[in-house]
Amino acid sequence: MAITMNPARLTGIGIVVLLVAWAILAGALEPILSYRDDIVYLARQHMFLVLTSGGAAILVGVPVGIWLSRPSMERYAEGIMQVFNIGTTIPTLAVVALSMTLLGIGFPPAFFGLFVASLLPIVRNTYAGLLAVPPHLKEAATGMGMTQGQILRRVELPNALYVIFSGIRTALAINVGTTPLAFLIGGGGLGELIFTGIDLMDTGMLLAGALPTALLAVIVDFLMGQAQLHLIPKGVNPLR
Amino acid sequence: MIRLEKLTKTFDTPNGTVVAADKVDMEVPSGEICILLGPSGCGKTTALKMINRLIPPTSGKIFINEEDTSKQDDIQLRRNIGYVIQQIGLFPNMTIEENICVVPKLLGWDTKKAKTRAAELLDLVGLDSRQFLQRYPKELSGGQQQRVGVIRALAADPPVMLMDEPFGAIDPINREVIQDEFLKMQAELKKTIMFVSHDIDEAVKMGDKIAIFRAGKIEQYDSPDNLLAHPANPFVADFVGADRTLKRLRLVTAEEVVNADAPAVARSTGAGDVARRLASEGERIAVVIDGDHRPVGYVTADEIAGSTGDVGDLAHPLPASVPMRADLRAVVSEMFAHDIMWLACTNDEGRFVGVITQPAVTAALRATYTAPAAGAA
Ligand SMILES: Nc1ncnc2c1ncn2[C@@H]1O[C@H](COP(=O)(O)OP(=O)(O)O)[C@@H](O)[C@H]1O
Numbered sequence: 001m002a003i004t005m006n007p008a009r010l011t012g013i014g015i016v017v018l019l020v021a022w023a024i025l026a027g028a029l030e031p032i033l034s035y036r037d038d039i040v041y042l043a044r045q046h047m048f049l050v051l052t053s054g055g056a057a058i059l060v061g062v063p064v065g066i067w068l069s070r071p072s073m074e075r076y077a078e079g080i081m082q083v084f085n086i087g088t089t090i091p092t093l094a095v096v097a098l099s100m101t102l103l104g105i106g107f108p109p110a111f112f113g114l115f116v117a118s119l120l121p122i123v124r125n126t127y128a129g130l131l132a133v134p135p136h137l138k139e140a141a142t143g144m145g146m147t148q149g150q151i152l153r154r155v156e157l158p159n160a161l162y163v164i165f166s167g168i169r170t171a172l173a174i175n176v177g178t179t180p181l182a183f184l185i186g187g188g189g190l191g192e193l194i195f196t197g198i199d200l201m202d203t204g205m206l207l208a209g210a211l212p213t214a215l216l217a218v219i220v221d222f223l224m225g226q227a228q229l230h231l232i233p234k235g236v237n238p239l240r
Numbered sequence: 241m242i243r244l245e246k247l248t249k250t251f252d253t254p255n256g257t258v259v260a261a262d263k264v265d266m267e268v269p270s271g272e273i274c275i276l277l278g279p280s281g282c283g284k285t286t287a288l289k290m291i292n293r294l295i296p297p298t299s300g301k302i303f304i305n306e307e308d309t310s311k312q313d314d315i316q317l318r319r320n321i322g323y324v325i326q327q328i329g330l331f332p333n334m335t336i337e338e339n340i341c342v343v344p345k346l347l348g349w350d351t352k353k354a355k356t357r358a359a360e361l362l363d364l365v366g367l368d369s370r371q372f373l374q375r376y377p378k379e380l381s382g383g384q385q386q387r388v389g390v391i392r393a394l395a396a397d398p399p400v401m402l403m404d405e406p407f408g409a410i411d412p413i414n415r416e417v418i419q420d421e422f423l424k425m426q427a428e429l430k431k432t433i434m435f436v437s438h439d440i441d442e443a444v445k446m447g448d449k450i451a452i453f454r455a456g457k458i459e460q461y462d463s464p465d466n467l468l469a470h471p472a473n474p475f476v477a478d479f480v481g482a483d484r485t486l487k488r489l490r491l492v493t494a495e496e497v498v499n500a501d502a503p504a505v506a507r508s509t510g511a512g513d514v515a516r517r518l519a520s521e522g523e524r525i526a527v528v529i530d531g532d533h534r535p536v537g538y539v540t541a542d543e544i545a546g547s548t549g550d551v552g553d554l555a556h557p558l559p560a561s562v563p564m565r566a567d568l569r570a571v572v573s574e575m576f577a578h579d580i581m582w583l584a585c586t587n588d589e590g591r592f593v594g595v596i597t598q599p600a601v602t603a604a605l606r607a608t609y610t611a612p613a614a615g616a617a
């Protein structure tokens with residue numbers, strides 16, 4: 001079934017606000033700011049990973065979901081989805097580790113691991129969303145003389161858009177949450193500050209990585225929520 | 241014109257072969273509504289969907305205006321046939337305007353022309369276009385959605401329409417209203433329509449012809465009146481119901497049985513004059529009318545015999561009157577309600593046009609019984 005994101009946005013914002021407040025009160029702001037240059041450099045690397053792997057997952061996941069939902073695939077689609085579902089149960093850390101064994105260290109395995117971890121919800125929601133479009137809508141469209149392509153573009157996709165969007169939102173949340181692990185396989189990013197901070201028991205360094213990471217997660221989810229609210233047409237948007 | 245020739249469809253299912261259409265032969269003349277009527281699962285929808293090729297026939301042929309549809313491109317064929325489904329099927333992602341413009345757009349109409357057409361059609365079914373064009377289907381009531389479903393099928397002005405229980409999803413009161421609206425539209429548009437229903441009352445009301453289906457076969461294909469007066473076999477008789485004669489009352493309007501020669505006299509006429517006129521015409525009752533020709537009362541020959549003065553002062557009030565456009569069911573209902581044998585009948589302006597008597601009603605029903613059953617199998 002389709003995954004719908006639990007709108008934990010407010011809680012997320014609350015936690016970040018508390019963290020920042022605590023950091024200031026505990027006098028941790030000074031040490032954090034001393035890593036300013038590292039933060040800027042690593043955050044760029046971090047966001048590059050998120051954008052490329054997330055973007056690739058969308059570009060691949062949506063078409064795969066569409067392809068699986070076509071009547072010609074009916075016989076195999078459920079089986080393939082079963083495999084995908086089993087894939088989702090593998091912890092993302094394991095996915096990242098496995099991709100290192102395949103691709104070595106550096107950007108490629110990090111990109112690939114994040115890509116795979118975000119791909120599943122997108123495929124699954126695209127597939128489920130398209131299958132959930134009421135058959136009588138497709139029948140009406142066919143009976144009115146639309147071609148298969150027109151039915152997909154004008155009827156099926158718009159009516160599945162909300163569910164597909166929920167899948168993308170979930171995927172990006174997973175992606176942003178997993179990206180710190182990229183450091184472990186040489187992919188860089190804010191994970192470098194976090195994990196090194198843990199190793200050195202340096203709270204300032206740890207927070208210099210953790211706070212921007214948390215902030216990024218909240219911002220991404222907020223933007224996705226806004227996009228879901230405003231980009232999906234009113235007629236098929238349960239939020240409006 | 242739609243013609244089906246030996247149209248057959250079999251489905252292979254795990255439980256064996258289902259024959260959904262069995263050598264169906266029928267012809268719907270241009271401009272007429274043909275109702276496919278029968279119990280659930282008898283193959284009505286299958287027959288309909290073979291016409292726009294949503295279901296490919298197993299064998300047999302379909303002609304639309306003498307053209308074999310199997311030789312046409314499916315997509316082009318469908319764009320030239322209006323299609324209304326029971327679930328209405330408005331696209332939730334499109335506004336009402338976009339929904340109505342779907343087929344015109346597919347046919348490559350210019351956007352402005354399509355939009356003008358959408359507004360026109362909405363106004364035609366009594367929905368204010370300024371208010372509704374930009375709404376989404378979920379912002380409409382069931383009855384409003386149903387109307388939009390019908391006009392969407394009419395948008396590109398197709399000569400042929402297929403309607404699968406189009407008014408099935410609404411409450412009985414709204415259904416009657418939409419049926420009346422649709423008949424009014426059809427009187428002008430003269431589309432050739434294949435209309436699926438499982439409701440005999442709807443069929444009798446909407447159909448020029450009715451085809452009764454059982455297990456993929458046509459049991460009888462006839463005019464509503466012949467079907468009710470002369471059911472071809474016990475299955476049809478059972479399906480149309482034991483009250484089929486009462487149903488026929490709905491097929492005849494008051495106008496068709498009214499006696500326009502019934503005596504009508506002004507209020508100021510003298511009783512003696514009226515008595516003499518009734519005697520010479522062999523009538524027992526005269527309806528008294530006012531200056532606007534509206535019926536206001538009546539006098540009987542017996543009561544005014546020997547009276548003097550104006551009939552306006554002697555008249556009894558009329559217990560009831562019916563409009564000319566009412567069907568005989570309404571007429572009989574009024575007669576029974578007031579325990580009377582006759583009624584005054586009025587036109588749209590309320591002017592008196594004549595009198596309807598119970599014997600005239602029975603005579604009208606008898607006429608088709610004694611007439612040769614044209615076309616009955
Ligand atoms: N796709 C199908 N596969 C198998 N059997 C079908 C299919 N469509 C219809 N039928 C069968 O054909 C018969 C006629 O169905 P249908 O035309 O839908 O009936 P109606 O519209 O009169 O209720 C039924 O027995 C139904 O079960």
Ligand SMILES: [Mg+2]
Binds near residue numbers: 284285286
């Ligand atoms: Mg049906």
